[in-house]
Amino acid sequence: MKPILAAIPLAMVLSAGFASTSKADMVEIKAGPVELGAPDKNSLVGPAIYQVDGFSIDVREVTNADYQKFVSATGHRPAAFADDKDFNIPTQPVTGVSWGDAQAYCKWAGKRLPSEVEWEKAARSGDGRIYPWGNTFKAQNAHLTGEVPLKHSAYPKQDITPTGIKGLAGGVSEWVRDVQIASGGVCGRGMSVQPSYVSDDETQFEKLLSGGGKLARFAPACSVGGKAFSPAIVARNQKLSMTLARLGKPGWGMQKCAYIKGNNFSGREHMTKLTNRLWDYTDSYAEFVGFRCAKSTQK
DSSP states (O other), rough: OBBSSSSOHHHHHHHOOEEEETTTTTEOOOEEEEEEEBBBTTTTTTTTEEOOOOOOEESOOHHHHHHHHHHHOEEEEEEETOTTTTOOOTBBBBOOOOOOOOOOHHHTTOOOOOOOHHHHHHHHHTTTBBBTTTOOOOOGGSSSSSSSOOOOGSSOOOOEEETTTOSSSSSSSSEEEHHHHHHEEEEETTTOOOOOOOOTTTTTHHHHHHTOOOOSSSOOOOEETTEEOOHHHHHHHHHHHHHHHHHOOGGGEEEEEEESSSSTTTTGGGGGGGOOOEEEEEOOOTTEOOOOEEEOOOO
């Protein structure tokens, strides 16, 4: 995914970059340019035009019932709240899962976690909307209050995109694929955005360090402390981040972290914006964080 540096009319972005089709449990998003991001530290760098490859994304988050099938089939550890009657209803989105748990489930299902740009492109429907339903915040349109996640069938009917993707603004927040390292309480070593290359295959790290393999397909220019950095420098910084995350020791004060998108039943109003991102350590879990899966479109 590479940013398009030249200015592109939004109408062209819409016509070229956001055709979509629904296949029951997934929505297919066509490849093409799209405007993403926002001018704040908790978002992708933007507003900017990003070129995003074609992919499909789940209509809803993975449920407790879905996750239990995975646990039963693989022997993977159960979700942290599997024995909690308030959080283990089969049709609730599964929570109490780490980034690694989410990755493992998606891989088992023949899918993967969506990247942040994929998640945001699907959520914003290609026209730059701020919320799934449009550009005006309406608290009643998403499940933003309460003590537990709702069953999928109980989600507000307005929390849905025109293409049928549900629960992106409320309910539970969602892990996405992008991984960085956290240092000094910051995910991404202070960079406002970095390439989203990540691999489940540990051998890919060796290839990366030796200069082989694909380093970063998404490397926009970004700024740190007001100083602009080129895509090449950002990519090198990503390489360093991944190296440190791979080799890091607890004493270094560095841990892997991953981004989280979407608001949840205990979130604040500003978190409902589809550009907003949270983060947590990849081995952490929370009662308000779940996930959905995606799949690359065959070329």
